[in-house]
Amino acid sequence: MNALLTVEDLRVSFPGRGWGVRRVEVLRGVSLNIRPGETLGLVGESGSGKTTIGRAILGLVPVQSGAITFAGERLDRVKPRRRRELGRDLQVIFQDPYTSLNPSRTIGDTLSEPLLGQGHTAREARQRVGRLLDRVKLPADAAKRLPREFSGGQRQRVAIARALAIDPKLIVCDEPVSALDLTTQKTVLDLLLEIQEQTGVAYLFVSHDLAVVRFVSHRVAVVHRGEIVESGAAADVTGAPRHPYTRALLLAAPVADVAEQRARRQAFELEYGGANSSAER
Numbered sequence: 001m002n003a004l005l006t007v008e009d010l011r012v013s014f015p016g017r018g019w020g021v022r023r024v025e026v027l028r029g030v031s032l033n034i035r036p037g038e039t040l041g042l043v044g045e046s047g048s049g050k051t052t053i054g055r056a057i058l059g060l061v062p063v064q065s066g067a068i069t070f071a072g073e074r075l076d077r078v079k080p081r082r083r084r085e086l087g088r089d090l091q092v093i094f095q096d097p098y099t100s101l102n103p104s105r106t107i108g109d110t111l112s113e114p115l116l117g118q119g120h121t122a123r124e125a126r127q128r129v130g131r132l133l134d135r136v137k138l139p140a141d142a143a144k145r146l147p148r149e150f151s152g153g154q155r156q157r158v159a160i161a162r163a164l165a166i167d168p169k170l171i172v173c174d175e176p177v178s179a180l181d182l183t184t185q186k187t188v189l190d191l192l193l194e195i196q197e198q199t200g201v202a203y204l205f206v207s208h209d210l211a212v213v214r215f216v217s218h219r220v221a222v223v224h225r226g227e228i229v230e231s232g233a234a235a236d237v238t239g240a241p242r243h244p245y246t247r248a249l250l251l252a253a254p255v256a257d258v259a260e261q262r263a264r265r266q267a268f269e270l271e272y273g274g275a276n277s278s279a280e281r
């Protein structure tokens with residue numbers, strides 16, 4: 001089946017801090033693809049460049065070179081108007097459910113906005129909001145309430161409903177459960193899987209947590225210092241990793257024994273540096 005999204009040799013760099021400081025290369029030739037209805041998990045340490053890959057696909061950071069093709073069109077080349085049209089099929093769920101929703105707008109208004117922007121009447125939008133709330137398992141009266149009346153997990157359900165509002169083909173999920181407790185994580189992940197089954201939406205699922213990525217992804221790509229060092233079927237990459245960095249990531253994943261966990265973490269940091277070390281290297 002043809003890919004829905006193809007990224008080829010993507011390079012992104014940011015200006016270095018201070019005068020005369022070289023640009024910092026954050027993505028150094030990233031290539032990936034996602035098929036319709038598929039989940040590609042992007043995993044790696046903090047600072048490895050995962051979020052920047054998602055932001056580049058969404059058109060939120062300037063790209064130095066490379067090609068991003070979505071539904072057969074070059075996103076990095078099309079005119080801004082066409083980019084906005086294509087952008088409807090490309091939505092995002094951010095990490096922090098406490099800052100991603102407008103605190104002064106009711107959930108109903110937040111969910112209606114993209115629908116009204118698409119030319120739906122107020123009545124159609126109201127009906128569709130009802131269906132969206134049902135789909136993410138929130139009560140119908142949530143439409144009248146403000147974000148502060150909801151827990152983190154419920155807010156993330158609202159963010160999922162907003163991303164789904166105009167039937168996108170791909171959703172970039174950027175650490176969508178990292179801010180939630182473990183039980184809530186599981187219910188939100190189950191919901192994302194159920195929605196994928198019902199709608200055939202594809203996900204680019206960004207997370208530092210291998211267990212989470214393994215749970216939701218068909219395929220996994222491992223990001224290290226701005227490059228994909230390994231990719232393949234989720235079970236292969238997480239079950240029989242080939243690259244030493246993936247093996248180290250797996251070993252550094254949380255285990256019940258605190259002392260063992262600390263020792264593994266120290267070994268990982270000795271080998272690969274701590275959080276945010278990638279760009280400085």
Ligand SMILES: Nc1ncnc2c1ncn2[C@@H]1O[C@H](COP(=O)(O)OP(=O)(O)OP(=O)(O)O)[C@@H](O)[C@H]1O
Nearest residue numbers: 014026045046047048049050051052053208276279
């Ligand atoms: N707008 C920017 N300007 C300068 N540097 C940036 C910018 N955005 C990201 N970076 C740097 O790029 C590197 C990769 O960041 P990115 O957020 O993509 O990593 P990540 O793997 O998603 O990590 P995290 O999970 O912590 O967000 C980091 O060193 C970060 O400081």
